[in-house]
Amino acid sequence: MLSRTADHLFWMSRYMERAENTARMLDINLKSRLLPQSEEQAQRNLRAVLRISELEPAFEERDEPLTQDSMLRFLVSDAQNPSSIYCCLQAARENARAVRGTLTTESWETINDTWLHFGQLLTDDQWAFDPGSLFEWVKYRSHLSRGVTLGTALQDDAFYFTQLGTFLERADNTARILDVRFLDAEREPRNNLDGSSAQLEDFYYWTSILSSVSALEIYRKVYRDVVTSERVLELLMLNSNMPRSLLAALDGVCDNLAMLHTENSRDCERDAGKLRAELLYADIPQILEAGLHAYLTQFLARVFALGNKVAETFLLLPLA
Numbered sequence: 001m002l003s004r005t006a007d008h009l010f011w012m013s014r015y016m017e018r019a020e021n022t023a024r025m026l027d028i029n030l031k032s033r034l035l036p037q038s039e040e041q042a043q044r045n046l047r048a049v050l051r052i053s054e055l056e057p058a059f060e061e062r063d064e065p066l067t068q069d070s071m072l073r074f075l076v077s078d079a080q081n082p083s084s085i086y087c088c089l090q091a092a093r094e095n096a097r098a099v100r101g102t103l104t105t106e107s108w109e110t111i112n113d114t115w116l117h118f119g120q121l122l123t124d125d126q127w128a129f130d131p132g133s134l135f136e137w138v139k140y141r142s143h144l145s146r147g148v149t150l151g152t153a154l155q156d157d158a159f160y161f162t163q164l165g166t167f168l169e170r171a172d173n174t175a176r177i178l179d180v181r182f183l184d185a186e187r188e189p190r191n192n193l194d195g196s197s198a199q200l201e202d203f204y205y206w207t208s209i210l211s212s213v214s215a216l217e218i219y220r221k222v223y224r225d226v227v228t229s230e231r232v233l234e235l236l237m238l239n240s241n242m243p244r245s246l247l248a249a250l251d252g253v254c255d256n257l258a259m260l261h262t263e264n265s266r267d268c269e270r271d272a273g274k275l276r277a278e279l280l281y282a283d284i285p286q287i288l289e290a291g292l293h294a295y296l297t298q299f300l301a302r303v304f305a306l307g308n309k310v311a312e313t314f315l316l317l318p319l320a
Helices: 003-032 039-052 056-060 068-076 085-098 105-129 131-152 157-187 195-212 216-223 229-238 246-259 266-280 284-290 292-314
Strands: none
Touching: 003 039, 003 068, 003 085, 003 131, 003 157, 003 195, 003 292, 039 056, 039 068, 039 157, 068 085, 068 105, 068 131, 085 105, 105 131, 131 157, 157 195, 157 229, 157 246, 157 292, 195 216, 195 229, 216 229, 229 246, 229 266, 229 284, 246 266, 246 292, 266 292, 284 292
């Protein structure tokens, strides 16, 4: 396959996954506003959303107050923010258009219709009256895009590059959610809370993280007990049966790299395999003892390096 075609397919799927992940984060933040919280807590939650995507400096350059409305517009409809849902869906559509002949008719029409309909939803700021419905729609269209690909695409190199982009983006996003939110939990002062209040706050905090990756029902099936931080981490990092866990994402990366194997891809496959093996045999208590933030920071750096290795091996340009 031409590297140009592989590049477009890889980024098409990454941008669709990124749009969905952004919608998930914003939806959970929106729902958390319904809970009792101080103004300081509300501001910290807004900044956490920006930090997940490393967009805090970019927002500060706009020189405007950080409010729920300004943050939503920055991450939903801002054409100058390359990580906004608007730009992600636009980029996914443009990459799909560039390889229109490689996609099935159903796949192309799904992505193209998503972009066209999204533009209509932004007309006259209709979405601002009910942003939750917009986020559900974005998630649904992302699910639809993946489902159509799985149901109609020939499982050849084009299919594997599409899957590879999805799993790499998913690994990156899940790690960012855990890193930023767990670090905030460690920083948050708890001295002014009694035992029951702290326990209730922990419950809402960790259930919101599970909900952000559609894992709350899975957690209840797996553990059938109260929500604890250690079990949340175990589920979202080390459980290969949880679709959005780090290990499941790395399983997908390794499987698709194996299908794309060439004489020049050994280093890329080796790096992915090492990262997966470390997760496979990891232990949550040891990770927490060494420091979760340090572990996830290193993980994110290695996922980025792996993405660059994929680009150097198969695609047009490195990510950096």
